[in-house]
Amino acid sequence: MKRKRGQEKEPLPSTMESASSELKANEEVENSTGKRKNYLKWEDYFMSVALISAQRSKDPKTQVGACIVNEDKRIVGVGYNGFPSGVSDNEFSWNKPYKHLYVVHAEENAIIIQFSADLKNSTIYVSLFPCNRCAQIIIQSKIEKIVYMSDKKADTEEVKASKDMLDAVGIKYEQYEPSCKGLQLDLTDFDNQKIVQS
Secondary structure, eight states, X not given: OOOOTTOOOOOOOOTTGGGHHHHHHHHOBXXXXXXXXXXXXXXXXHHHHHHHHHTTOOOSXXXXXXXXXXXXXXXXXXXXXXXXXXXXXXXXXXXXXXXHHHOBOHHHHHHHTBSSSOOTTOEEEEEEOOXXXXXXXXXXXXXXXXXXXEOTTTTSHHHHHHHHHHHHHTOEEEXXXXXXXXXXXXXXXXXXXXXXXX
């Protein structure tokens, strides 16, 4: 149908219309202060940062992310598994066993490229339970707690050694328990920046 001059265009359907019920839930207020009720919980927020960081990894098999948070709930380090700076991921092999000779683990990157001089009493959120090598650097950094998503390598010697060392020094570790199933983030709509929790 042809528009008359001066008549406004009909709005295009939103890319988020399918999640309208979740959006309404997000906008419900908790009390008279007007605070939004369905906001992202701290643990979900920090693990989401770790998982988004993991998406930077070029590893075709396992993408791991890490997020370090201090006692004030400030992010002080993020990292993902990848080759060291200056080592070309187009020239060196990503195939086993060669990649293990070159890859810097997510936890190592987060600790090495930190935004804080002191990681003492911090918590590290990781998508995969740390190996023995990462446990060593976590211990040396005085990180107090590990929150992990997957422990799929629990039966390996590396992870058993990791847990032995962590237990010996009293570093706590616990599996992440999400308060929502997932998040949907629309990166194309600047005017309606909302994260829909499912």
